[in-house]
Amino acid sequence: MKAPTDLLATIWERADDEPVAFGPQGDATFGTLRFGAEALADRLMLLPARRWALCFEDSLLFAQALLACALTGREAILPGHQRPAALAEQSGDFDGILTDSEVLGELGRPWLQLPLAASTEENGQRWPAPGALQLTLFTSGSTGEPKAIPKAWHQLDAELRVLITLWGERLAGARLLASVSHQHIYGLLFRILLPLMLRVPFARTLTLYPEQLQHQPGRWALIASPAFLGRLDPEIAAQGCTLIVSSGGPLALADAHQSERLFGQLPVEVFGSSETGGIGWRQSPQADTPWQPMPGLEIALGEDDQLLLSSPYLPDDKPLLCADRIRLCKSGFHLLGRGDRVVKIEEKRISLDEVEARLQALPWVAAAAVLPLTVGARQQLGAVLVLTDAGHTQWQASGQGRFLIALREQLRAWLEPVALPRRLRLLAELPLNSQGKRPWGQLKALFNEVSIDINSTESAYWQMSPSGVGAMQTSGLPTLLDQHWQGDVLVLSLRLDPGLPWFSGHFPGAPLLPGVTQVHWAMHYGRQLPGLVGEFAGMSQLKFQRPLRPGQECELHLNWLADKGQLLFSYRLGDEHASSGRVRLCP
Template structure:
């Protein structure tokens, strides 16, 4: 492979003009093309003059050029995880401008004509980046990074994993808009001279197609690895998979086993956070309980069972330790993760550990995953859970109330009744964001009265069947119409889109409705069946709402836009 070049010297030292940087739709984009685009972005940022710019791009090559252009213009780049209205509105007060795939109302910058020379080494102490936590507590936290932190972490990754990849290029299901994707999909490949795919892999079929093109390293998240369909022809392409990486959340045992069976190897799991950078790694080839191995240069310890870290990936005074929120047990070969910290909450003047509640709920064998969270009033707790086979059996034979009661019974020996959760939601899988994490906001949304109670009966890569309850207390019935309430048609379409996004990876932009029909009104208390069919090649989601009385509504919802 090419020589590893630090991020500070990448543009000043350069590479041969034809050295491939990226691939876009079968076309190789060389280093000379990167220099031209980066120069154009440098000129645009210099003309603007603002020193804090938010970047959001679908195309990873264009993002890389804008990132390098910004750094060489003396700009600190702010990296939002998405371009949703709420995210951009919050950023408006934090940055001086925007660039990339941003709505016109934010006046995003465009690259211009710029001089291609004049690249000088960057300062390692430059404040290069601001990334954001996933917002698991509800509000994302900004985390600044100096350029030396990023360069050191890239060097660590190269020292650990470069030989695994060999001459392979990099493909990814993970967005470059957060730290894991940025490091593995952009900064490490740029420094190592390894070409990367300009577009992300949205669907499992895209992974197969990418591996057909030749040797590749796949950057993935648990959210994608948990959904590998066994009907695809993995055997024909897994020989081209040189290395597989996973980060952003815990990898369930079922996903690990699927990777071994379908992809022929266990992923290299990387443990860290936006704040700490990489801390440790492991590859569970045969041992499901393998300990985490600490990365070179990183030191770990404990304080009250909580992991503490001292690392060149951090920007702390020399000798200082950072305390994380993860409980660990130190071992001679590394450490074992024991779960998140206690997450204490005060209920009726008594402290309750949400983490202890979760651990106790899981011990009974009725649940595979569980998250406990406070509801908006702060005086009640709720549970979002993925039942085990035994849990679903109890739910199916005796009803949701019986499962609720069985779980509360498990808590009686350790907790007072005031700490018992009052509301429960049971899912086939936890909702996750692009980082593969379940945020508190997404879990709390499951208890929104506007969301109908639902249960997934069948699900595949392109079809799902659910039961829904048009509850009489749904706010959508209010005022529509007095005396004879019926469910509005716009609500029925909204439910189809909502569950479509939960169950499939849909493109971000709604385009239009087609073949829309409303055939029977839906009255309060109606039990419904929602059938969803996702046609990826057309970008369309077909839906049909039925009940014992027949078909109520059907139609086609068309989506577009890139999805990385």
């Protein structure tokens, strides 16, 4: 498919009766989007603020705010989240806030809450088409601190033209679903700008559960993350899928093939970053499928096998030396890991990617994340592991101290002594943030905050204790701040009061909300769901990705699948998943 000459004008020229978005808040036409953008533009012209942070759950309102900024020449700031405390720390990066949340009005900055009252009807003269969009994204760097990435319109324009050429025809006539936030570059391009230009209606809310893909009317496409595709239920096959896109991290080959079996589409994987835009893409019928460079890009080998990129998506014509190491081949390139994941310990260069690969090759380890730690004046490696069944058995039999010694002995054949991990933490699953990236700051906090007895097999391991289920019947409950419906999903806003008894002793010095408590609360509040009956009969697909701590505010999302007798729950901190799972009920 060929891209039009002026992409922003193409959006603005759409007919007012064309469908543009759908969701539990109601379907919307382009007229609704245009009227809302123009009404907001009128308001922005009366205000001195030039940099506006866009913080929205509703993608239609986000698109209105984005277009209003383009119409008025205001800079759109995408913080990447809606967490009040984090926004307060970033308040120097913007002059005002555009949002659909009442909570963000308490930050002491000028703010406007959408939808505006004036957005329901057309006021005044129609605005001319915007000529450009000025944008700044924020992403987490290696330190976890927000990093500003300005994007000029020519960068976004160049990338959108390639996406239209590659996948425009497959999206034609479909409805677009997404499990990724519009607050980041991947979601911004694929979930908002691309469908607006292709006249493809997009979902106003996130697709949180794979079950929501069933019974979709007509043709549909999915913009997803590897984490979402890894949670697919093998029983949820659905018809009508035209395209699945995955980005943000590596997609397991088994998950790619399961997606194809369930939906008839082998996912398109996109490799890139907020700084570079898309670099390459592939579909993986087999292991180690090479990546194809995006059309118009030049890829070469730089120092230490690092990717040297020349791309129209960059801010200037200068080649960029990326941290990713690659191997070139006739049909594209292979990724070898990150060059910036090489550390020096006692004058030895250690590849953290290699240590992870060696750990994951052991029969005890299903997944590993390795990071450098500073202990006193010395630097050493820590490893966060997900164990196999054999690893669980060995852990229970030997305890952490002997387990670590045995693990190090198995690694000595390949690694320098200083590259052997000296500290361990265990998780049920390695977490990913909303961008599909590994949250290294959170993983490091496991070592900084939790004191572990090396003879204990419990304190280092975030899992649910079966013996705790009965005791939970007398648990205290959090403060309920708000509750509302998103379609069939009940959303509750909760405050985790520090005085709750379940923080006591779990763990000393670094309290966390136990997983079993989270399940109990899901059961308690789930009784409000229409048709939910029965008693607890088991749990499955439990995933604990981020700890819940005293004083935090979180959302609990609940969905009752009556035909399966399952209660789906997920806890969220801002736009990041903290935990999720299914509770099976029997009559």
